Amino acid sequence: MPSTPKISKETLLKKALDILEREGYEAVTIKRLAQETGCSTQPISWQFGGMEKLREALGDYALAEALRVTEADADGTAMERFARSGERYLELAINRPRLFCFVYLGGSGKRISGGLTDLTLCGHDETLLGAIAQEAGISPEDAGRLVETMVIYNHGMACMVAAGLVRESRETAFRMLRRAGAAFLISLGVSRERAHALSGVEEDA
Known part of the structure; x- marks a missing residue:
């Protein structure tokens, strides 16, 4: 059985945040993320387990980024x-x-x-x-x-x-x-x- 292609969550979340900031939250989908990263939807679904989990992870990632750039x-x-x-x-x-x-x-x-x-x-x-x-x-x-x-x-x-x-x-x-x-x-x-x-x-x- 072939191994699942590995694309790190960090890479996917960074790209998802890039899409959000360019085009808005509604543009962030597994299919759109696959297009941006040049891969199929399979490794993205494998990493997150579906769109709902991707959105949840993106919320955490975006919050961490906002806190990082506004850190005192x-x-x-x-x-x-x-x-x-x-x-x-x-x-x-x-x-x-x-x-x-x-x-x-x-x-x-x-x-x-x-x-x-x-x-x-x-x-x-x-x-x-x-x-x-x-x-x-x-x-x-x-x-x-x-x-x-x-x-x-x-x-x-x-x-x-x-x-x-x-x-x-x-x-x-x-x-x-x-x-x-x-x-x-x-x-x-x-x-x-x-x-x-x-x-x-x-x-x-």
Whole structure:
């Protein structure tokens, strides 16, 4: 009995994600994947056991890819790390809108464990809130409000960008995000000069 041709799951999932990002989720089928990889449908069915399992594996793969490209830095101040996490999340929506929608707007059927809490902490543990509070001179409770508010604002902007409702440049979108952060810090009693410095807003912007 001839052996089943071996094509790795990684190769197939990478190609499936390529199809999704070019043509949309509905284009991802075993037949289409076979065409893209230059093989028959047999090795794909052998690897995944059918379309349902392929979709499930693609959901996991896409989520891992989205988390990889938005992973927070370990270097810099807490505010800098948090800001970069937000910018990377927004950049995912700008550069890879179909991946963003698939993962974060329910297309994959996956859920980030912890929901808003995990997004809020951006890969850090809860000491991030204490560090932000200390840097900004606000209470940990206000730091939590700041982070939650910015996550919601950031997610809303990213959704509009991914849906094509907002067509700002990367630089303009980042500037809007930084200004929103500064405005909320000011509402918490941080001086305008300090809020702009913490958020990376130019004073003459």
